[in-house]
Amino acid sequence: MAAATVAAGFAQFGATTALGDVARAFGETGDGTSTVARVGLSGTTLGIGLAIVRLASLASLPLASLADSHGRRRMLLGCVSGGLAVTALAALSPGYWWFVALFAIGRPMLSATNAIAVVVAAEETETRDRAKAIALMTAGYGIGAGLTALVRGVAGEGLGFRGVFALALVPLAAIPLLARRLEEPDRYQRLRAAGDPELAATRPAVLGHVRAELRPRLWLLAVLAFAIAFVTGPMNTFLFVYAENALGMSRSATAAMVLAAGPVGLVGLLIGRWAADRLGRRVTAAGTQALVALAGMLTYSGSRAAVAAGYLAAILVASAYAPSFGALGSELFPTSVRATVAGWLVAAGVLGAVAGLVAFGLLTDALDSFATAAVLICAPVVLTCVLFARLPETRGLELEQSAPE
Numbered sequence: 001m002a003a004a005t006v007a008a009g010f011a012q013f014g015a016t017t018a019l020g021d022v023a024r025a026f027g028e029t030g031d032g033t034s035t036v037a038r039v040g041l042s043g044t045t046l047g048i049g050l051a052i053v054r055l056a057s058l059a060s061l062p063l064a065s066l067a068d069s070h071g072r073r074r075m076l077l078g079c080v081s082g083g084l085a086v087t088a089l090a091a092l093s094p095g096y097w098w099f100v101a102l103f104a105i106g107r108p109m110l111s112a113t114n115a116i117a118v119v120v121a122a123e124e125t126e127t128r129d130r131a132k133a134i135a136l137m138t139a140g141y142g143i144g145a146g147l148t149a150l151v152r153g154v155a156g157e158g159l160g161f162r163g164v165f166a167l168a169l170v171p172l173a174a175i176p177l178l179a180r181r182l183e184e185p186d187r188y189q190r191l192r193a194a195g196d197p198e199l200a201a202t203r204p205a206v207l208g209h210v211r212a213e214l215r216p217r218l219w220l221l222a223v224l225a226f227a228i229a230f231v232t233g234p235m236n237t238f239l240f241v242y243a244e245n246a247l248g249m250s251r252s253a254t255a256a257m258v259l260a261a262g263p264v265g266l267v268g269l270l271i272g273r274w275a276a277d278r279l280g281r282r283v284t285a286a287g288t289q290a291l292v293a294l295a296g297m298l299t300y301s302g303s304r305a306a307v308a309a310g311y312l313a314a315i316l317v318a319s320a321y322a323p324s325f326g327a328l329g330s331e332l333f334p335t336s337v338r339a340t341v342a343g344w345l346v347a348a349g350v351l352g353a354v355a356g357l358v359a360f361g362l363l364t365d366a367l368d369s370f371a372t373a374a375v376l377i378c379a380p381v382v383l384t385c386v387l388f389a390r391l392p393e394t395r396g397l398e399l400e401q402s403a404p405e
Contacts (some may be wrong), residue, residue, distance in 0.1 A: 001212045002140035002179055004080050008113040008170035009144025011087040014168070015053060015103050015148045016237050017137040018161035020244045025161065026096035047361020049100040050237050054357060064115045064343030068336060069218040072123075073184050073337075076116045077175065083109035084172040091165035111350070114141060115342035122330030123185035123338070127398050134326035135269040138319060142265045144171075146258050149240075152380035153255020187399065191335050210337050210344070217332050218341060220390055224325075225345045226352035227384040228289050232318065233353025234360035234377060235296040242300060242370055243307050257308055261315045267301070268319025276324040280395045285328065286385035288321035293378040300374035331394035332400040 015022075023046065065077040085107030093099040114137070121133035152164050210218055243249040243257075275284040290381055292314055299310025333341045363373035393401040 001120050001182070002136050003077075003174075004076055004113055004182075005117045005137050005140035006147075007080055007084060007142040007174075008110040008117075009141035009146075010148050010171055011084050011106065011144075011168045013145035013148045014087060014090075014109045014161075015050075015099075015151055017145075017240060018164045019050075019237070020240045021161040021164075022096065022099055023064045023241060023245065026099070036346040040350045042361075042365055044240065044365050045096070046292060047234070047359075048363075049096060051354040051357040051361075052100050053103045054233060054350050054353040056104035056107045057111040058347050059104050060111035060115060060350075061107060061340075061343035061347045063112035063342040064119075064346065066113075067116050067119070067339035068326075071184055072116055072120050072184050072188060072339065072389065076113055076120075077179050078394055079109040079112045079116070079168070080178075081172065081175050082106070083113060084168045084175070087168040088166055088172065091162040093162075098279050109347050115346045117341060118326050119330060119342050120185050121338045122327070122399065123187040123335065126233075128277070130330070131273045131323040131327050134330070135273045135323040138322040138326070139266065139269055142262070142315075142319070146262050149255055149258035153251050161333075183190045189334050191405070210340060214333060214337070214341075217391060218405070219314065220342060220387060221329060221332070221341075222347060222348035224285075224289070224384065224387055225348040226293060226355075227381045228321070229349035229352030229379050230356040230359075231296045231378050232314075233356040235299060235314065235374070238360065238370075239299070239311060241308075243304075246370065247304055249304055249307070253304075257311055259306075259374050261312060263314045264312050265319040268316040269323065271316075272320030272323040275320065276327055277395065280393050281324045281328045281331070282388040282391055282393055284324035285321055286388040288317045288324070289388075290382045290385045291317040292321060296342075296378040297374050299305070302371045328391060328394060331397065331399060332392070334403045334405045335399065336405060 051101060063075060063079055078145075083106045086102055086109070090099055090102040090106070093102060117137045117140075118134055121137050122130055125133045148167075150199065152159055155163065240254055243254050244251065272284060272288065295310050295314035295317060297310075298306055299314060301310070329342060330338060331346050360373050360377050363376055364370055367373055392402075
């Protein structure tokens with residue numbers, strides 16, 4: 001499962017890593033000091049294009065929901081294969097909006113891959129190992145994303161964004177090897193064998209259905225997923241454009257940042273796993289969500305040192321956030337709808353990221369300042385961490401205890 005998230009991370013992060021190259025290739029840079037002159041395309045154009053890509057991830061909800069009725073293995077293999085193929089096709093983009101359209105087609109499948117992988121990680125483990133398993137899924141995605149940036153930095157100007165996207169063919173060729181090793185989780189197989197009526201309720205006619213008594217906690221988790229994505233969407237996506245095009249950092253410098261993010265992210269995952277198991281899922285997720293927003297402000301505060309420090313701080317705390325929030329999303333819902341809930345949370349994150357991207361792009365253009373726009377985007381999200389107190393704590397409980405069928 002972690003290998004599948006490596007492939008998904010490699011394909012998804014390609015759009016972010018190569019965004020500066022895309023902006024220069026399809027825009028017009030100049031000698032002025034405005035955002036457009038430095039970047040190549042306006043913040044509004046970039047924000048709307050990237051928002052379309054993110055918004056397309058809403059289609060990951062029905063794809064993830066199908067994993068409740070048609071199996072985790074089948075849907076994961078289909079989604080990761082399709083997403084990689086479309087990403088490779090984006091290497092042929094003749095213009096910026098073609099790039100946007102192709103990534104919009106592939107994004108839902110890659111997002112669904114990550115959602116299903118977390119579900120499988122939860123279902124294949126007992127409570128003492130669940131946060132560790134979810135951390136492994138997060139690490140896999142991070143490794144894939146880091147590889148994209150690392151390859152781009154090592155290859156230099158000769159690779160270009162087309163070469164970055166074409167590299168998706170490498171993990172695509174390895175999917176048959178993955179298929180031989182991947183199995184359905186035991187918990188899911190037992191539920192199917194028992195003929196649970198809830199599985200019938202997740203057939204395509206009612207994709208996304210969740211029982212009424214589970215909806216309040218689903219909506220609360222969705223609001224929290226929206227909030228953190230409202231920050232991480234623009235903060236991560238505009239990073240390379242801001243660092244390289246606005247601040248003049250070299251490819252090798254941004255590649256070094258991403259390379260350093262590997263061990264930093266690993267430390268964050270270890271801290272988050274420990275805190276989720278010792279301090280609890282809620283307090284860990286709440287604290288790290290607030291710190292992610294503060295790190296976003298630092299990243300765009302205006303200097304190269306701040307970019308590096310803020311980016312690495314954001315990686316550390318976002319990695320620590322993932323095991324606790326992933327565990328809550330899995331432990332608060334029964335097996336029959338767990339993948340559907342994962343799809344809903346992805347959809348909420350998509351809407352948050354889209355709203356953040358559009359708002360950040362518009363604010364950057366209106367204020368002609370990345371720093372002020374970052375503060376206006378991040379500050380409100382710090383306050384949302386108090387909502388975690390309204391969720392039940394699931395630390396130390398098996399899935400059958402925290403969310404019985």
